[in-house]
Amino acid sequence: MKHAYVFPGQGSQFPGMGKNLYETNEKAKALFEQANDILGFRISDIMFEGTEEQLKQTNVTQPAVFLHSVIAFLCLEDATPDMVAGHSLGEFSALVANKVLSFEDALRLVAIRANAMQKACELNPSTMAAVLALDDAKVEEICASITDEVVVAANYNCPGQLVISGSIKGIDIACEKMKAAGAKRALVLPVGGAFHSPLMLPAQEELQQAIEATAFNNPVCPVYQNVVARAVLDHMEIKQNLIAQLTGAVRWTQSVQAMIADGATHFTEVGPGKVLQGLVAKIDKTVATDGVN
Incomplete structure (x- = not known):
């Protein structure tokens, strides 16, 4: 019986968060x-006190979600995670929770990541779309069939919910093909750009320099990282996976399955919202979930 702590990403922010x-x-x-x-x-x-619109700016959203999550975690009296994971941005929160990164260093990296992603979005107008009720393999096959535009599977959120990422034209073509293949919905999301796709390469280069210049400690418990969906304990490998994450997929379904296979019976989501509790329940109904905010 192991206790997993998980941390949300961009999109879970709300006015009044952390107050x-x-x-x-x-x-x-x-x-x-x-x-x-x-x-x-x-x-x-x-x-x-800010509005929803102000909170949506990437340079605000990412540090805000990180701060709400990490400060809530650091204020817990008896938090001793057996394992941690975070969804996209949430991976930085997870790395403070398992003592790989200091609060200050992680916040600086999150701010650099947010600004770099904002610049990459402005460089290449792009977007993401949620595909519902279509098999993962079919989604991947359709993405691969669109060869003249960038379209990739970006977020494996739970069975039957996959987010794709790419150029605006590519995503439009993919959405039509997904619907034709039987997807219940293929819906373009209100996001700033194609996160977790090759279009984030300019941001990745900037973030890589910052990560390589930051001290990473060995963790007190494993982190299940987005790009590999398995337990990682070596701080050098954690660095490399964190760099790869900006252009790689968030394998959340696979990460949660790996945590359960390794003994997790209880998942606590720390931070704003309840998105991850919902996803964990869809991945495996037998595990307990709760939240701290």
């Missing part, structure tokens, strides 16, 4: 103020 933590916990308040200093602007004000 209760700040107002009720002195440690949380100090960490939020430290984050404001590191980032050079009062992100806490945007999180607590």
Whole structure:
């Protein structure tokens, strides 16, 4: 019986996020103020009082979700994870939870990642789409059949829910083909660009320099990383997988299955929203889920 802690990614933000933590916990308040200093602007004000529109800006969204998750985790009295994982951006939160990265270093990397991804989106207008109720192999086959545009499987969220990523034209073509192949829905998402696709290569190069210059410690428990969907304990391999993640797929279904195979019986989602609790339940109904925010 092992306890897994999981951390959400971009898209789980909401106005007022983290405010209760700040107002009720002195440690949380100090960490939020430290984050404001590191980032050079009062992100806490945007999180607590800002609009949905302000929270959607990538340079705000990613640090905001990271801060809510990590500060909530660091304020837990008795959190001793047997294993951790994070969805996309959430992998940085997971790496603070298992002591690979310090709070300060992880926040700096998240800010660099957010800004680099924003620039890559502006360089190559691109998008993502959710494909529902179509077999993973069929989705991959359709993506591979579109050879003159970039289209790849990006997020394996749970069985029957896969997100594809690529050029705007490529995604439009893919959505029509997915529907024709029997997908219940193929819906373009309101995102800034083609995350977890080759179109993020310019951002990956910038992030790689920052990651390679940052100290990574050996973890206190394994992290199940997005790109390999298995337990990783070597800090050098963790670095490489974190760099590969920007252009590689988020294998969330496979990561959760691997955690369960390795003994996880209880998943606690730490941070804003309940998205991951829902996905874990769809992947395996027999495990317990709860959340901390």
